[in-house]
Amino acid sequence: MAACGTLPEASRDEAYTRAQNPIQSARALLASAADQASPERDQTRVRAARLLADNGRPGEAEAALKEVNAAVLAIPDLADYSLLHARLALADERFFEARGLLANDRLASSVGEMSAPQRREWHRLRGELLALLGDDLASVAEHSQLAALLQDEDERLAVHDRIWHSLSQMPEPALRTAVRAGGDPTVNGWLQLALATRSGQGDIARQLNRIETWRQGNPGHPAARLLPTSLQQAAAARGELPGSVALLLPLRGDLAAAAEPLRDGILAAYYDAMAGGGKPPVIRIHDTADSDINALYDRAVADGAELVIGPLAKDRLQALMARTDLPVPVLGLNYVDDTPNPHANLYQYGLAVGDEARQLADRAWIEGRRSALVIRPDAGWGTTAFESFRGHWESKGGLLLTTAPYRNGQIDYTGFLQSALLLADSQARANRLMGALGKKVSYIPRRRKDVDMVLLLAYPDHGRQFKPTLDFLFASDLPVYATSHIYAGSPNPSQDQDLDGIQFTAMPWTIPGLADHDLTPGEPLAPAFRNLFAMGVDAYRLHQWLGLLRALPDSSLQGQSGSLAMGSGNRVVRTLPLAAFSNGRVVVAPTVAAGERSPGR
Numbered sequence: 064m065a066a067c068g069t070l071p072e073a074s075r076d077e078a079y080t081r082a083q084n085p086i087q088s089a090r091a092l093l094a095s096a097a098d099q100a101s102p103e104r105d106q107t108r109v110r111a112a113r114l115l116a117d118n119g120r121p122g123e124a125e126a127a128l129k130e131v132n133a134a135v136l137a138i139p140d141l142a143d144y145s146l147l148h149a150r151l152a153l154a155d156e157r158f159f160e161a162r163g164l165l166a167n168d169r170l171a172s173s174v175g176e177m178s179a180p181q182r183r184e185w186h187r188l189r190g191e192l193l194a195l196l197g198d199d200l201a202s203v204a205e206h207s208q209l210a211a212l213l214q215d216e217d218e219r220l221a222v223h224d225r226i227w228h229s230l231s232q233m234p235e236p237a238l239r240t241a242v243r244a245g246g247d248p249t250v251n252g253w254l255q256l257a258l259a260t261r262s263g264q265g266d267i268a269r270q271l272n273r274i275e276t277w278r279q280g281n282p283g284h285p286a287a288r289l290l291p292t293s294l295q296q297a298a299a300a301r302g303e304l305p306g307s308v309a310l311l312l313p314l315r316g317d318l319a320a321a322a323e324p325l326r327d328g329i330l331a332a333y334y335d336a337m338a339g340g341g342k343p344p345v346i347r348i349h350d351t352a353d354s355d356i357n358a359l360y361d362r363a364v365a366d367g368a369e370l371v372i373g374p375l376a377k378d379r380l381q382a383l384m385a386r387t388d389l390p391v392p393v394l395g396l397n398y399v400d401d402t403p404n405p406h407a408n409l410y411q412y413g414l415a416v417g418d419e420a421r422q423l424a425d426r427a428w429i430e431g432r433r434s435a436l437v438i439r440p441d442a443g444w445g446t447t448a449f450e451s452f453r454g455h456w457e458s459k460g461g462l463l464l465t466t467a468p469y470r471n472g473q474i475d476y477t478g479f480l481q482s483a484l485l486l487a488d489s490q491a492r493a494n495r496l497m498g499a500l501g502k503k504v505s506y507i508p509r510r511r512k513d514v515d516m517v518l519l520l521a522y523p524d525h526g527r528q529f530k531p532t533l534d535f536l537f538a539s540d541l542p543v544y545a546t547s548h549i550y551a552g553s554p555n556p557s558q559d560q561d562l563d564g565i566q567f568t569a570m571p572w573t574i575p576g577l578a579d580h581d582l583t584p585g586e587p588l589a590p591a592f593r594n595l596f597a598m599g600v601d602a603y604r605l606h607q608w609l610g611l612l613r614a615l616p617d618s619s620l621q622g623q624s625g626s627l628a629m630g631s632g633n634r635v636v637r638t639l640p641l642a643a644f645s646n647g648r649v650v651v652a653p654t655v656a657a658g659e660r661s662p663g664r
Contacts, residue, residue: 089114093127102135109136109144121151138169138176145170146184153188158196158429158655165189183212190225195429197654199229200241200250207249210285220289224617227291230257231619232626234640236576252284260294264620265332266341267301267607293611293618300611307345308606309363311373312396315352322375324584324592325396328599328623329372331582336603344369344606351375356382364391370606372396384409394606396598404632410609412635414598414624416444417451419546419568422638423518424455426566427544429655432516434462436483436541438529439520441468448520448546464514469525476525476532484536517543519565523551527561542566547573547639552590556647566652569642570594571623574649577640582623597623605635 092111096104108127116124128148136144145164152161165188174182190205203226210222230238230253238261242254259273274294278287310329312322326348336343347366349359356379363371371393374380380395381402392408398415427435435456439445445468453463466483469476517538519529526549533541545567550559552573571577572593584596601622605612608620612629619628625637641652 085114085118086120089118089120089123089127101132102137102140105131105133105136105144106140109140109147113143113147116147116151121154125151138173139178139181141167142170142177142181142185146181146188149188149192153192156428158192159431161188161192162196165192179212183209186212194225194229194232195655199233200237202226202229203253204247204250207247207253207285211249216289219285220292223286223289223291224293226253226286227257227293228617228619230254231621232638233257234571234577235261235621249285252281253286255281256284256286261621264608264622265604266336266339266343267297267304269336269339269341271297271301293615296611296614300607303610304607305344305369307347307367307369309366309368309371309373310346310348311351311356311359311363311371312348312375313352314348314350318375319352321592321595324588324595325375325599325602327584328582328596328601329603330599331584331596332600332603335582351379357386360389360391360393370394372602372606380411392609394602394609396602398634404634407633410605410613410629410633410635412598412602412605412627414594415637416448416546416548418637419639420448420452420518421455422568423544423546424452424459424461426641426655427516427518427542428456428459428461430542432461432542434464434514435516435518436464436466436514437518437520438466438480438483439468440525441470444548445520452518462513471525476528477536480529480532480536480538484538514541517541519543519545519549521545522548523559523562526565527558530563530565531561550642550649552593554648558647559644559649560647562644563646564644566641566643568639569649570597571625571640572597574640574642574651576651594624600624601627 089111092107092114096107096111099107108131112124112127112131115121115127124147128144128151131144133141133144145167149161149164152158152164165185170177170185174185177185186205186209190202190209193199193205194202206222206226206229210219210226213219213222233241235258238254238258242251242258245251256274256277259277260270262273264270274290274297278284278290281287310326312326313319314322329346333343333346347363347368349363351359351374356374360371360383368391371391373394373396374383375396377397377399380397381399383389383393383395384399384402384404384406386406389406389408392410393406394410394412397413398411400417404411435452437449437452439449449465456463464483466479469479473479517533519526521529526545530543533539533543543565545565547568547570549562549565549567550569550573552570570593572583573590582600584593588596601620601624604620604622605627609629612618612620612627612635613633616629619626619638621627622637625639628636628638630636642649643652644650
């Protein structure tokens with residue numbers, strides 16, 4: 064008898080769906096929607112779109128959603144529509160479109176009218192997208208609300224780990240500014256915990272003490288009850304710290320000038336840890352100049368070293384990599400990218416331009432760029448950066464347009480860029496037109512339209528010529544990205560105004576407000592040596608966190624040379640803050656979330 068009864072509309076749809084192929088069911092729903100009135104018609108289309116999306120037909124799902132009049136939907140149906148549409152946009156990397164869908168004012172003001180699963184998905188998607196777009200503070204707020212909705216401890220821990228990852232990307236001044244601004248008490252507690260750990264990064268024991276002090280002062284905070292995984296494992300890492308470290312650096316020869324600021328940075332971090340009440344390891348310095356690196360490593364181990372930092376030269380690090388065994392871990396101060404690392408306890412860390420190039424590719428891609436013109440020098444570092452960018456860019460599906468490398472001795476780049484921008488083709492078209500008409504015509508040259516960004520690999524002197532020339536040649540609308548080489552490291556507004564608008568990866572110490580003035584060289588240094596000093600500071604701090612970074616690939620250490628994380632092959636990967644030139648001065652670049660570009664595909 065029950066089977067002969069009349070089913071409610073939603074139940075009829077569900078029964079029909081179970082009886083049919085899901086794709087056929089979705090198409091049948093869409094066909095029936097044509098005869099329905101709004102808002103029933105729009106509700107049916109949303110249900111059909113969900114079926115299509117769940118069964119591998121995202122294109123058909125989007126087509127169905129585009130026919131929906133979202134303005135007439137009640138909150139639960141509007142949430143279904145917006146969440147599904149945002150997921151499809153994110154899957155297709157249309158980040159700005161997803162942002163618009165997840166910023167719906169009606170939904171944002173009516174979250175309480177959503178179902179529990181919808182609320183969780185709302186905060187999850189918003190949190191992940193905001194983190195991707197660089198708005199870490201807003202991401203923390205969304206994930207904090209998500210965690211409060213979860214009952215399962217493992218799920219809450221996973222969200223706490225996402226919160227901690229976002230906090231680890233925020234520079235210390237940004238954390239302090241956010242704390243002063245007040246706001247949500249739970250978010251503020253997270254910020255204060257991040258600040259407490261940030262100042263103790265050079266010494267695990269000191270950081271653990273600060274964490275415990277914070278927990279005692281915030282017993283009701285979610286993180287006090289369930290610390291992020293990396294902070295939980297820091298306690299285990301404390302028991303495995305080396306008591307003796309061997310530092311293998313060249314004190315004589317060609318690399319001695321580079322090794323000196325590296326050594327000074329390591330020792331500065333060492334004495335800073337000691338001044339803070341820590342118990343740093345004994346450090347013994349060994350000169351690698353004219354020494355067999357394998358014999359020197361064995362001697363350091365025999366002398367009681369429990370960790371080796373160095374060597375600096377790539378060939379010497381490669382020689383250690385070729386050993387059959389490494390009884391003591393090694394933190395090499397360079398990269399051997401062309402040789403697989405067979406050792407679980409050999410780590411590689413350096414100032415690789417390839418990391419910067421890949422980071423710029425990610426940033427440009429998220430901003431909606433899809434076709435890049437690369438301008439590069441005829442120099443080794445330019446080739447390395449270009450190849451790293453090309454591999455990462457093309458793996459995403461991006462189009463790459465290149466020019467021949469420019470020479471360091473060039474003075475005028477007008478002809479070089481005219482060729483790259485295909486302005487000669489524009490002139491040829493105008494000449495053909497004038498020939499056909501038999502008279503002169505007024506025309507404006509047009510650059511190529513198959514490019515939507517420029518990657519400029521250049522030092523300041525060359526960059527100051529390239530950017531104005533690009534503007535002159537009708538390419539002022541193209542965004543320009545550059546590596547840290549574009550900035551000399553000290554303010555020079557009168558000359559650097561020619562670089563205005565360029566976004567570039569920057570060493571933290573070069574950006575006003577981000578420098579750690581507690582750990583600076585004792586005397587003025589050239590930018591390259593200042594970078595090596597920062598690398599030395601981080602090399603010392605890394606020695607305590609190597610195991611933790613390896614165990615938790617999503618964790619990171621906010622260092623002097625950038626945010627440090629462990630990549631494949633035990634390769635320490637740097638992520639640098641992004642800066643920009645404005646009126647000749649260096650400023651923190653706006654986050655992607657602050658942009659207005661809608662990329663489309």
